[in-house]
Every structure is written in C-alpha cells, then in structure tokens.
Amino acid sequence: MxxxxxxxxxxxxxxxxxxxxxxxxxxxxxxxxxxxxxxxxxxxxxxxxxxxxxxxxxxxxxxxxxxxxxxxxxxxxTWENVDVVHRNETISIWGNRFxxxxxxxxxxxxxxxxxxxxxxxxxxxxxxxxxxxxxxxxxxxxxxxxxxxxxxxxxxxxxxxxGGKNFYIWYGTHHIFDGLTLTFRQDQHGVYAAHSYMFSEDTSTFIVEVEPETFEKAGFGAMSEPEARAHLEQVFAPDLCGHSLMSNASRWIQFRxxxxxxxxxxxxxxxxxxxxxxxxxxxxxxxxxxxxxxxxxxxxxxxxxxxxxxxxxxxxxxxxxxxxxxxxxxxxxxFEDLHPLMQMEPIELAYSAMTRSGRIDDTVLEGRDADFVAAYRHWLARA
Ligand SMILES: Cc1cc2nc3c(=O)[nH]c(=O)nc-3n(C[C@H](O)[C@H](O)[C@H](O)COP(=O)(O)OP(=O)(O)OC[C@H]3O[C@@H](n4cnc5c(N)ncnc54)[C@H](O)[C@@H]3O)c2cc1C
CATH class of the missing domain: 3.50.50.60 (FAD/NAD(P)-binding domain)
Known part of the structure; x- marks a missing residue:
C-alpha cells in the first residue's frame, strides 16, 4: 500500500x-x-x-x-580535541569527534x-x-x-x-586551530572569548564574543569594522601566530x-x-x-x-x-558571565567549559578522556 x-x-x-x-x-x-x-x-x-x-x-x-x-x-x-586556552596555557580534552x-x-x-x-x-x-x-x-x-x-x-x-546579551563577530583566519578551541583573553576593557576551529586545509573560523560592558569600554560601537578587527588581532596576537583576521561582511551582532x-x-x-x-x-x-x-x-x-x-x-x-x-x-x-570565569585556574575553567550545558557529565567526560578527568580531580584535591 x-x-x-x-x-x-x-x-x-x-x-x-x-x-x-x-x-x-x-x-x-x-x-x-x-x-x-x-x-x-x-x-x-x-x-x-x-x-x-x-x-x-x-x-x-x-x-x-x-x-x-x-x-x-x-x-x-576532522579532529578529536577540544582545547581551552586561558592564562597562556592550553588544556586539551580528547575523545570529542567533530x-x-x-x-x-x-x-x-x-x-x-x-x-x-x-x-x-x-x-x-x-x-x-x-x-x-x-x-x-x-x-x-x-x-x-x-x-x-x-x-x-x-x-x-x-x-x-x-536576544542574547553578548556581542559577537564572525571572522576567518589562515591560522589553523587544530581542534575546537575556546580562547580567553583579557585587557583593560574586559574579557574576550574566541570560538575557533579549522574547516579547510588553510582556514579556520574565528568567532569573538564580548559582554556589553567590554563592547562599550573598548568603543566597538564607534569603530569601523577594520578598526575592530585590528583591535581583536592585537588582543588575540598570541593565538593567531602572526596571521590576520579576515572579514566576510563581518559585523557585531547579538544572538537571536x-x-x-x-x-x-x-x-x-x-x-x-x-x-x-x-x-x-x-x-x-x-x-x-x-x-x-x-x-x-x-x-x-x-x-x-x-x-x-x-x-x-x-x-x-x-x-x-x-x-x-x-x-x-x-x-x-x-558565556554571558565571563568575568568570574577568569578567576579560575586553567584546568578548572576547562572542566567548567566542558560541562557548562549539562549535556556532558563526569561519566561521559571520563569515557572520552579519563586522563583529563584524573588531572582535574587531582587539582581539585589540592585546591
Ligand atoms: C556566528 C555563528 C556561528 C555558527 N556556527 C555554527 C556551527 O559551527 N555549526 C552549526 O551547525 N551551525 C552554526 N551556526 C548556525 C547556522 O548558521 C544556522 O543554524 C544554519 O545556517 C541554519 O540553516 P537554515 O537553512 O535554516 O537557515 P539559513 O542558513 O539562514 O538559510 C536561509 C536562507 O534563506 C534565504 N532567504 C531568507 N529570506 C528569503 C526571502 N525572503 N527570499 C529568498 N530567500 C530568502 C537566505 O538568503 C538564506 O540563504 C552558526 C551561526 C552563527 C550566527
């Protein structure tokens, strides 16, 4: 039938x-x-x-x-790692296939x-x-x-x-982020979080988000897009390794x-x-x-x-x-409350990032990367 x-x-x-x-x-x-x-x-x-x-x-x-x-x-x-970069330290968590x-x-x-x-x-x-x-x-x-x-x-x-509270902007770069990378940087204006990952052999996505207070203090509202890009290239200079950010009609927006x-x-x-x-x-x-x-x-x-x-x-x-x-x-x-996160140690922040949505709990995380969970527990016991 x-x-x-x-x-x-x-x-x-x-x-x-x-x-x-x-x-x-x-x-x-x-x-x-x-x-x-x-x-x-x-x-x-x-x-x-x-x-x-x-x-x-x-x-x-x-x-x-x-x-x-x-x-x-x-x-x-394709890759298996999530990298969390904080205070110049990179923590890799394996077993995450993307x-x-x-x-x-x-x-x-x-x-x-x-x-x-x-x-x-x-x-x-x-x-x-x-x-x-x-x-x-x-x-x-x-x-x-x-x-x-x-x-x-x-x-x-x-x-x-x-609407979301934070402002974000979507760039590309020729620096290859080998893994899903969350990078946190801070300057006198506030905290900047970048979400980046490679998507071809020579290009990565690089999305930056900031809280409204940082957006205001850095003066992004009054800057042209090339000025904002230059500012962000400076903030993320240690991570971009000499590469620039590339615009594709990029502009600051808030999540809908x-x-x-x-x-x-x-x-x-x-x-x-x-x-x-x-x-x-x-x-x-x-x-x-x-x-x-x-x-x-x-x-x-x-x-x-x-x-x-x-x-x-x-x-x-x-x-x-x-x-x-x-x-x-x-x-x-x-991500809309970045300042308290910056007080955390790198491994603490990495653990918090991995478990932030509630989709991944300790058991899941241990199944993916037992060494990471052991290192986190070791840090916790000594903290
Ligand atoms: C910064 C950012 C990063 C993202 N990263 C990811 C990611 O890593 N992974 C992921 O899975 N998703 C990601 N997304 C989400 C993803 O972009 C969207 O969820 C996805 O594109 C939705 O697909 P869609 O076909 O429903 O809509 P869209 O991709 O928006 O397509 C809608 C299409 O309709 C056309 N259209 C609209 N109105 C009209 C009209 N009146 N007449 C004719 N054509 C019209 C538009 O031109 C467009 O081509 C991201 C989004 C953002 C903003």
Whole structure:
C-alpha cells in the first residue's frame, strides 16, 4: 500500500542548508514531485566561514543521503580535541569527534546534488510576499532566522523572539586551530572569548564574543569594522601566530533567540532557523536544521495525508528541539558571565567549559578522556 503523502509541487523558501537538504530528500524519494527552491542570494555567495558537526550528526547525514555525505566527507576536516586556552596555557580534552566544513563548500555540494536529482533552484529571487509564490501543495519555510513565512503568519506560528546579551563577530583566519578551541583573553576593557576551529586545509573560523560592558569600554560601537578587527588581532596576537583576521561582511551582532509554539499552519511548515535557533557555542544550528529535514521527510514518507504527516513532524521533532534549546540557553548564559570565569585556574575553567550545558557529565567526560578527568580531580584535591 502507498503510505507516503503524494505531493504535486513543493515550494521551499530559502536555499540555505535546510532548504537544499530537504529538496534533496524529497526529490530523491519522490522523483515525480516538482521541487523548487527560491534563494535571494546569487549562487556562490554566503555569509560566515565554516560550520562544525559532531560525529553523531555525520552518521545521520550518511544514513539520510549517502551520496551527498560522501562528497561532504571528502572536503571536511576532522579532529578529536577540544582545547581551552586561558592564562597562556592550553588544556586539551580528547575523545570529542567533530568535523568542520566551509559553509560555502557545503552549500555547493548540496546545490550540485539538488541539480543532479532535478530540483529547480532559483537564485537572485528575494520574495517580498507569499503571494509571489506559484501554487503548491506544500510550502516549506527554510528562510532562516528572519523568516518571511513566520512573520507573515504570526498568529498561526506564535513565535517567541528574544536576544542574547553578548556581542559577537564572525571572522576567518589562515591560522589553523587544530581542534575546537575556546580562547580567553583579557585587557583593560574586559574579557574576550574566541570560538575557533579549522574547516579547510588553510582556514579556520574565528568567532569573538564580548559582554556589553567590554563592547562599550573598548568603543566597538564607534569603530569601523577594520578598526575592530585590528583591535581583536592585537588582543588575540598570541593565538593567531602572526596571521590576520579576515572579514566576510563581518559585523557585531547579538544572538537571536527564535522559538515557535507551532511549526505548522495548514500546508506551511517551518524548518531550521525559521523554526528555532541554537547558540553557536553548542555549534548545532546547521545540524538541527538538517536533522529537521530528515524528520520532516520521514514523516511525509510514513503518512498518507499531509495533515497527519505535518502533525507527526511537529509532535516528534519539537520536543527534541525544546531540549536542545534549553542546553543552548545554559551554554549561552555561561558565556554571558565571563568575568568570574577568569578567576579560575586553567584546568578548572576547562572542566567548567566542558560541562557548562549539562549535556556532558563526569561519566561521559571520563569515557572520552579519563586522563583529563584524573588531572582535574587531582587539582581539585589540592585546591
Ligand atoms: C556566528 C555563528 C556561528 C555558527 N556556527 C555554527 C556551527 O559551527 N555549526 C552549526 O551547525 N551551525 C552554526 N551556526 C548556525 C547556522 O548558521 C544556522 O543554524 C544554519 O545556517 C541554519 O540553516 P537554515 O537553512 O535554516 O537557515 P539559513 O542558513 O539562514 O538559510 C536561509 C536562507 O534563506 C534565504 N532567504 C531568507 N529570506 C528569503 C526571502 N525572503 N527570499 C529568498 N530567500 C530568502 C537566505 O538568503 C538564506 O540563504 C552558526 C551561526 C552563527 C550566527
């Protein structure tokens, strides 16, 4: 018996990771369905530098679409260590498998796979209203944190929007951070935290965040972007080892919290950042966006009506995201109170960083790196 929802035309708004990945999954399973993705940016342009995935996410991507996984794997860098740098000391914690990839590289792989499968990709097309869309059986809002679909139907989705306290800015650098590195530096203006990781053989992501007081005292609000970059290059000079920071439309922003009470409105459904955000300190926004698509496609594949499939997607996926957003909030709060952390010894700070969201407890940590836990306990006994 044919169990899956039969769809004539699927329209996806947004050609980011979520929109492209969902297009792949639907088109591959139902080649007869017309799938169109609308993207406002030209092909090949994107914000930011690299994204990072855990080993578990890589397994999900392999199971969902082995073809794109194989190509992605070939352009990724993989490592096992988290490094915490404080007071010029680096503490490495092993057993944490991550892979980094350039966002642009990942989008190119997904675009190529879409086109091989026969998905229609429409670039340079910014939708101003939903009435510009052609008729469709399903509209997927994959249009990111400022979703047009969500803001067009606020009563249906009941969004809850909030903001992070810290300011952050996203750079690249040719210094290779061999591992997921958290670096803490201090000057007369306050504390600076950098999140960095390599994502290709010669480039790393380098995200800096500061508390509002530091932002104010350093005068970042009045500085041009090149001035801010020069200031940060000086603060992180010991870590950048002579390399500069590179801008890609980089600017100071504050984290945007997005939650929605409902993810479905008739034949409209939210995925990825349009539905929810997760703080970059848990490096999970893209992972969650791609896993939403896997969940939505599975719901479409196992239900015979669209209503039932979308209800199943929302009721099974949303609780998982709610849990992740709780972790993300705890992790964000840890970075929003940097001054007390600077009083800690390096190993104490490293332990606090690893356990900050509550996702990793002592047992998990010991399973990953028993030497680190032993060194921490040894320090604790003597403190
Ligand atoms: C500093 C920072 C670091 C991050 N690091 C990581 C990380 O290491 N790992 C990780 O997993 N995630 C990371 N993320 C999160 C990640 O970037 C997002 O969660 C992810 O991009 C969400 O994918 P998406 O497809 O839902 O949305 P987006 O990537 O935002 O894509 C939405 C697309 O829709 C298009 N669009 C929007 N409106 C319209 C319109 N009206 N018409 C046409 N097109 C439109 C946009 O141009 C865009 O291409 C980070 C985020 C930030 C801010």
């Amino acid at each position: 044919n169990q899956h929802v039969s769809l004539g035309r699927v329209v996806i708004l947004g050609g980011g990771p979520a929109g492209l990945y969902l297009a792949i999954l639907i088109k591959k399973r139902c080649p007869e369905t017309e799938v169109t993705v609308y993207e406002r940016n030209p092909r090949g342009s994107t914000f930011g530098w690299g994204v990072v995935f855990s080993g578990r996410t890589m397994q999900h991507l392999e199971a969902a679409d082995p073809e794109s996984y194989a190509v992605l794997k070939g352009i990724m860098r 892979s980094g990839v350039a966002r642009i590289g990942m989008l190119k792989v997904l675009q190529g796979r879409c086109e091989d499968l026969g998905v229609e990709l429409v670039f340079n097309k910014e939708l101003k209203g939903l009435d510009e869309l052609p008729s469709h059986d399903l509209l997927v809002a994959a249009d990111g944190v400022n979703s047009l679909v969500r803001s067009t139907c606020p009563d249906a989705f009941s969004p809850e929007l909030g 919290v997005v939650k929605n009470q409902n993810w479905v409105d008739g034949k409209r459904v939210l995925v990825g950042d349009a539905a929810h955000t997760a703080h970059f300190s848990i490096g999970s926004g893209t992972k969650l966006a791609l896993e939403d698509c896997i969940a939505l496609d599975r719901s479409l594949a196992t239900h015979s009506t669209l209503d039932a499939a979308l209800a199943h997607y929302e009721s099974t996926r949303k609780p998982i995201i709610d849990d992740f957003q709780a972790l993300s909030g705890t992790s964000r709060a840890w």
